[in-house]
Amino acid sequence: MSDAVLACDGLRKQYGQMVAVDGIGFSIAEGETYGLLGPNGAGKTTSIAMIVGVLARDAGDVLIDGQKHDVNSVKTKSLIGYVPQEMALYPDLTARQNLRFFGRMYGLSRNDIKRKTDEVLEIIGLADRADETIGGFSGGMMRRLNIGVGLIHRPRLLILDEPTVGVDPQSRNAILDSVEQLAGEGVAVLYTTHYMEEAERLCDRVGIVDKGRMQAEGTRRELVAMVGEHDRVTLTAEGDLARAAAALREMPEARQVSHDESRIELMVPEAGVVLARALHEVTEAGVTVRSVEVREPDLEAVFLHLTGKALRD
Amino acid sequence: MRAITIILFKDLAQRARDSTLFVFAIGLPLGMAFVLNLILGGGGNSFTAKYALVDADRGPIAQVFTEQVLVPLEKQGTLSLRRVATAEEAGRLTESQEVQAAFVLPAGFSAGVQAGAPATIQVVGSVDAPVAVQVAREIGEAFATDLRSVQLAVTVAGGATLTQEQREQIAERARTVAAPLSVRDDSNVATRELDTTTFYAAGMAMFFLFFSVVFSVTSLFDERRSGTLARLLAAPIPRSAILAGKLLSGVLVGIVSTAILVVASSLLMGARWGDPLGVGILIVAAVLAATGMMAAVATFARTSEQASNWQSVIAMILGMLGGVFFPVANLGSLATITFATPHGWFLRGLSDLAGGGSLSAILVPTLALLAFAVVGFAMALLRVGRMLQS
Numbered sequence: 001m002s003d004a005v006l007a008c009d010g011l012r013k014q015y016g017q018m019v020a021v022d023g024i025g026f027s028i029a030e031g032e033t034y035g036l037l038g039p040n041g042a043g044k045t046t047s048i049a050m051i052v053g054v055l056a057r058d059a060g061d062v063l064i065d066g067q068k069h070d071v072n073s074v075k076t077k078s079l080i081g082y083v084p085q086e087m088a089l090y091p092d093l094t095a096r097q098n099l100r101f102f103g104r105m106y107g108l109s110r111n112d113i114k115r116k117t118d119e120v121l122e123i124i125g126l127a128d129r130a131d132e133t134i135g136g137f138s139g140g141m142m143r144r145l146n147i148g149v150g151l152i153h154r155p156r157l158l159i160l161d162e163p164t165v166g167v168d169p170q171s172r173n174a175i176l177d178s179v180e181q182l183a184g185e186g187v188a189v190l191y192t193t194h195y196m197e198e199a200e201r202l203c204d205r206v207g208i209v210d211k212g213r214m215q216a217e218g219t220r221r222e223l224v225a226m227v228g229e230h231d232r233v234t235l236t237a238e239g240d241l242a243r244a245a246a247a248l249r250e251m252p253e254a255r256q257v258s259h260d261e262s263r264i265e266l267m268v269p270e271a272g273v274v275l276a277r278a279l280h281e282v283t284e285a286g287v288t289v290r291s292v293e294v295r296e297p298d299l300e301a302v303f304l305h306l307t308g309k310a311l312r313d
Numbered sequence: 314m315r316a317i318t319i320i321l322f323k324d325l326a327q328r329a330r331d332s333t334l335f336v337f338a339i340g341l342p343l344g345m346a347f348v349l350n351l352i353l354g355g356g357g358n359s360f361t362a363k364y365a366l367v368d369a370d371r372g373p374i375a376q377v378f379t380e381q382v383l384v385p386l387e388k389q390g391t392l393s394l395r396r397v398a399t400a401e402e403a404g405r406l407t408e409s410q411e412v413q414a415a416f417v418l419p420a421g422f423s424a425g426v427q428a429g430a431p432a433t434i435q436v437v438g439s440v441d442a443p444v445a446v447q448v449a450r451e452i453g454e455a456f457a458t459d460l461r462s463v464q465l466a467v468t469v470a471g472g473a474t475l476t477q478e479q480r481e482q483i484a485e486r487a488r489t490v491a492a493p494l495s496v497r498d499d500s501n502v503a504t505r506e507l508d509t510t511t512f513y514a515a516g517m518a519m520f521f522l523f524f525s526v527v528f529s530v531t532s533l534f535d536e537r538r539s540g541t542l543a544r545l546l547a548a549p550i551p552r553s554a555i556l557a558g559k560l561l562s563g564v565l566v567g568i569v570s571t572a573i574l575v576v577a578s579s580l581l582m583g584a585r586w587g588d589p590l591g592v593g594i595l596i597v598a599a600v601l602a603a604t605g606m607m608a609a610v611a612t613f614a615r616t617s618e619q620a621s622n623w624q625s626v627i628a629m630i631l632g633m634l635g636g637v638f639f640p641v642a643n644l645g646s647l648a649t650i651t652f653a654t655p656h657g658w659f660l661r662g663l664s665d666l667a668g669g670g671s672l673s674a675i676l677v678p679t680l681a682l683l684a685f686a687v688v689g690f691a692m693a694l695l696r697v698g699r700m701l702q703s
Contacts, residue, residue: 049543052543052547053546053547054543054546054547055702071546071552072551072552073549074549074550074551075549076549077547077548077549078549080547082543082544082547084540084543084544086540086543087539087540088539088540088541088543088544089539089540089541090323090327090539090541091539092327092330093323093326093327097326101319101323102544102548104315104319105316105319105545105548105549105550106548106549107315107549149544
């Protein structure tokens, strides 16, 4: 565990009677991108706050580059780049002033700050807006700058807490490209997201968190194998979907069935074999099917299997 | 230290863009001091009463009262004297408030006095000028007391057995002999006061100082709201550096703004603050007290708005109790309550300096102000932990 850039074990945080994080642990190696997935309130942000050193933990250990790390650590904090879920910028300062301020906070020299600021502004695509007060920036530009601040001191470990929430597709792509590039340069990345496609694209390994506990951990292949090679069938339909979902649950092949106001999702071993019967059951329940989508096993399916809910619930 | 300086300069840069700070720190104190001085200071610090004099007697005693009592006071600027012919005319002038009071010396006044008979100086006053009328009465009574002492001297020397010439000689000697008892003006600390202009300049500076330093710790709430507190906590700096940077920015803003007020009020309003070193020491101590106390208040709040509201209330109460709106000597025994506030000690220190005191004279006020600072900062440090959570 001490060879990892980040190694945490047994993290625990309790607020009154509510246990927000209960024994979470994982490690990230140099150049590795680790995804922490979980629904809202699962304990991801609390875990990250403890790892970063913003929040004191009740129990557990955190090692950064093999060195013990907590809220009072100064040396190990300088190895971490932190991109909080919320914007963490001074709106009355310019983009350059924001970068410079945090560069100074991380102990960069005057020359380094100038050089790194220009570099980061290029990376996040804000070089031409560098000297504007950021109060007038779009959400996407703010998000990119928010990430840029986390990069200014060239961290060994970059922690991004849902960095693409509310970002336009173009900015999101730019952010994902940047994360891939940084990982390629040896930066260890801890990434949380609600977007499964981001986790699929970026993460070498994934930890699935729910109710404060680590439910499963591994590579995409390992996690998919964990729940079996099930296909996911999505029916877009109209009518009494609750009744249709209940009928589908009676099918022996159905592993997991869920529904909302317009869709029914079910996991089956082989969609081609059971699809006709499933459609029959749904139709019998008085539901009109508008479209059918079949997907091979993915992290979303794993997540659904482990937590019983979709990632964005 | 590096982190403290970085946070300090960042905060100062942000404050420099905040126009409300300039309003609270410089504009309002100067404006209020000017207005209060104009309204309550009577446009100056000297008392000049407007009196009329009716001399229907034209005798030697009346002449003494006019030439040796009223005219010297007129030359000092204490009163202006308007000579009129009749008591009726004097009454009309007081009614029309052209004069505030009139001295009427009736015919036979000198003869009566010289004969040892009762004589009267009549004071006709305006009801709208009670102070000036009272002063006129005091002048008249003081003269009457002098006359009685002269009469007494003549009586003791022989009274009715003396010739007129002897009586006049004794009376003249009695008038010119030095008073055996004199009253020395030795106002104690409680009644020593600044001149009106300086008092209001200092009072308003202290009053608004509490408003201009509120942002120091309160800005932690703003950091939290903008999400930047999490980033500061994640940065490789001690948490104490964050607090120190915030407090120091408040102290610096307080010192600079008060120094500007001292210079501006001196140049624009003629305020006389006293020995610059002593004033500087008092200002630093007062700023530390204000910053510490406002920081302590902020730690009891949950939001920036709540903190600002509570700080404003406390600043108002302290200002009122501290006597920044009126001279404390007017409160009598209640004046001691002002010393429960930094404002009272700051004004007392300035009064001590203005009264010609040396630096040692401000030792007690300075220590008192520093005690407020220590208590405030200690309370803030004990309670600030919960504010340093993202």
